Amino acid sequence: MQRFILKKKNQITLIIAIFIVLAYVSEFVFKNHEIAFGSLVIASVMGVLPIAIQAYQALRVKVISIDLLVTIAVTGAFIIKNLEESAIVTFLFLFGEFLEQRTLNKTRSAIKSLTEMAPESALKQMENGEFIEVEVDEVEEGDILLVKTGAKIPVDGTVLIGEGHINEASITGEPVPASKKKDSKVYAGTILENGTIQIVANRVGEDTTFGKIIELVEEAQDSKSEAERFIDKFSKYYTPAVLILAIIVWLITRDTEIAIIILVLGCPGALVIGVPVSNVAGIGNGAKNGILLKGSEVIQDFSKTDTIVFDKTGTLTMGNPKVADKEIYTNKEDDIDKILSYLASVENESDHPLAKAIIEHLGNIELYEVEKTDVVKGGGIVARVNGHRIAVGNVTLMQQEKVILDEQVSADIAKFEANGNSLVLTSIDGKLKVLMGIRDQIRPGVKMELQKLKKLGVKSLVLLSGDNQGTVDLVANELGLTEAHGHMLPEDKAAYIEKLQAKGHIVAFVGDGVNDSPSLAIAQIGIAMGNGTDVAIETSDVVLMNSDLSRLPHALGLVKATANNMRQNIVIAIGVVVVLLASVFLSEWMNMSIGMLVHEGSILVVILNGMRLLRYKLRYRKSKMELKTTNN
Numbered sequence: 001m002q003r004f005i006l007k008k009k010n011q012i013t014l015i016i017a018i019f020i021v022l023a024y025v026s027e028f029v030f031k032n033h034e035i036a037f038g039s040l041v042i043a044s045v046m047g048v049l050p051i052a053i054q055a056y057q058a059l060r061v062k063v064i065s066i067d068l069l070v071t072i073a074v075t076g077a078f079i080i081k082n083l084e085e086s087a088i089v090t091f092l093f094l095f096g097e098f099l100e101q102r103t104l105n106k107t108r109s110a111i112k113s114l115t116e117m118a119p120e121s122a123l124k125q126m127e128n129g130e131f132i133e134v135e136v137d138e139v140e141e142g143d144i145l146l147v148k149t150g151a152k153i154p155v156d157g158t159v160l161i162g163e164g165h166i167n168e169a170s171i172t173g174e175p176v177p178a179s180k181k182k183d184s185k186v187y188a189g190t191i192l193e194n195g196t197i198q199i200v201a202n203r204v205g206e207d208t209t210f211g212k213i214i215e216l217v218e219e220a221q222d223s224k225s226e227a228e229r230f231i232d233k234f235s236k237y238y239t240p241a242v243l244i245l246a247i248i249v250w251l252i253t254r255d256t257e258i259a260i261i262i263l264v265l266g267c268p269g270a271l272v273i274g275v276p277v278s279n280v281a282g283i284g285n286g287a288k289n290g291i292l293l294k295g296s297e298v299i300q301d302f303s304k305t306d307t308i309v310f311d312k313t314g315t316l317t318m319g320n321p322k323v324a325d326k327e328i329y330t331n332k333e334d335d336i337d338k339i340l341s342y343l344a345s346v347e348n349e350s351d352h353p354l355a356k357a358i359i360e361h362l363g364n365i366e367l368y369e370v371e372k373t374d375v376v377k378g379g380g381i382v383a384r385v386n387g388h389r390i391a392v393g394n395v396t397l398m399q400q401e402k403v404i405l406d407e408q409v410s411a412d413i414a415k416f417e418a419n420g421n422s423l424v425l426t427s428i429d430g431k432l433k434v435l436m437g438i439r440d441q442i443r444p445g446v447k448m449e450l451q452k453l454k455k456l457g458v459k460s461l462v463l464l465s466g467d468n469q470g471t472v473d474l475v476a477n478e479l480g481l482t483e484a485h486g487h488m489l490p491e492d493k494a495a496y497i498e499k500l501q502a503k504g505h506i507v508a509f510v511g512d513g514v515n516d517s518p519s520l521a522i523a524q525i526g527i528a529m530g531n532g533t534d535v536a537i538e539t540s541d542v543v544l545m546n547s548d549l550s551r552l553p554h555a556l557g558l559v560k561a562t563a564n565n566m567r568q569n570i571v572i573a574i575g576v577v578v579v580l581l582a583s584v585f586l587s588e589w590m591n592m593s594i595g596m597l598v599h600e601g602s603i604l605v606v607i608l609n610g611m612r613l614l615r616y617k618l619r620y621r622k623s624k625m626e627l628k629t630t631n632n
Helices: 002-007 009-028 033-060 066-079 083-104 109-117 209-224 230-253 256-266 269-288 296-303 312-316 336-347 353-362 395-400 407-418 446-455 469-479 490-502 514-522 534-539 551-586 592-615 624-631
Strands: 121-125 131-135 144-147 156-161 164-167 178-180 191-195 197-203 291-293 307-310 317-328 370-376 380-385 388-393 422-428 431-442 460-464 483-485 507-511 525-529 542-544
Touching: 002 009, 002 033, 009 033, 009 083, 033 066, 033 083, 066 083, 066 230, 066 256, 230 256, 256 551, 269 291, 269 551, 269 592, 291 296, 291 551, 296 525, 296 551, 307 312, 307 490, 312 317, 312 431, 312 460, 312 469, 312 507, 317 353, 317 407, 336 353, 336 370, 336 380, 336 388, 336 422, 336 431, 353 422, 353 431, 388 395, 395 422, 407 422, 407 431, 431 469, 446 460, 446 469, 446 551, 460 469, 460 490, 469 483, 490 507, 490 514, 507 514, 514 525, 514 534, 542 551, 551 592
Parallel strands: 307 460, 307 507, 460 483, 507 525, 525 542
Antiparallel strands: 121 131, 121 144, 144 197, 156 197, 164 178, 164 191, 291 542, 317 431, 370 380, 380 388, 388 422, 422 431
């Protein structure tokens, strides 16, 4: 029976609300006192049942919880026929629990999603030299495996034979496939987009980088579930104190009514609802502004954040490489439109992200028929277009095509690389015609949003990325970040965050990919971009909908205001209870009616105070330097 009642606690809360509304409508609209009285009786009895069961279960493990005080106080209010108080307090208490349960419980489906992404099989070389498909659990260190185009890399290993491009977004978060050849390292869970390779297994099963991602997420979620709510800590002392006070008064005066009055006035109605109201109002404001805050613990921890760590791709940058720099080398006889049409025609044959960036950049342009396409592994594409030999690729391909790169071109290449670009060169009949620099673009307005974070009290802004250090430094310098570290695998990011935490920092991590999930879970606050992976969103504590980083300063300002509002409500609630209890002994004017009026008034005050958060807006004053930059 106890299990059934607790299981239906949310439905009971809804039924109580309906009966309370029915009672007030009957009383004030239809003047039907009998229905009003009966409705409040039903609401009180139904409401106190799950609370009393929770109090009993706590007592069985020798814990005096706030549930016990609420149970006794509600029962006392019921005995002295203050049914409005008993019904409303039970509803507020149960509704507060419902809100916390809804926002604080974290789903385990993130772990399931991660597990489903892990490779299940591998082509293993047997003693006779043939490759046979086996379950990935059967692969041991030192085994030689064959990986074909489109397949997942089953283990962490080293390339023995072959070349290809591997999409490592699940590990590094970077959108541009990494070129792999002999002696290159590969990671489980990444995808071979083209080519065929043989690898030797270095780490298998849970020891792989992908396996460690899953393990780190599990460990971090388990550790977070141990956090205690402030109200529970407070009730450890408050509840026994009020009970003991009531008993002492009864022993001295033998006046049962005064003892019940103490319990009723001591019932922390405003305290019970004060924190949830602030919490819900803050969450509601966040939702209205595209920010998902997952509970009051998140609000408290986030409000104390002094360090924010960012992933680069998809967070500070757009996550889609685009043409950023371009040089065209022509003479008077050249038709520039035709040169670009040849380039677009060749790149239209490729699914490579760099090719897609070029097609997008060139837009609606005339295309020619492409003949004799030859994909050069690790180099690019060579093809015949309209009778011309077109080569599109990197510097190595140009050298193979014996294309002359004079001093001007070499200087341009050096400049493009210094800007963090991936290079795509185009030659026609052995002569260089186009040089393009392609890189991930910094999100518009990010620099100003980071300045807002600093003004909100964030002391350190750190960038951790799987990209090369040069590109990471360029982004960090442009945005004015405190630190920047490249070549970081997921386990490296998680370890760095733990190092910051060991120094006493309250760390928030912002990311969007599967590779970010361990860091999102380990940081005190994990912040996911809304267009990121399901795993990242479920593992996180805060979600910025539509991947809008401009919402982050609002989120931080909002949680600071919400945490402050919670403290205000706690002070109001405790202060009122102290005054009421003191007045029972120190004044002659204090009676049940006045006490209840003040008690209900305090509940109204904390509710109105909490509701102010619904109108919260981040007020940000630009510095003189920022105003000057904007005006220019």
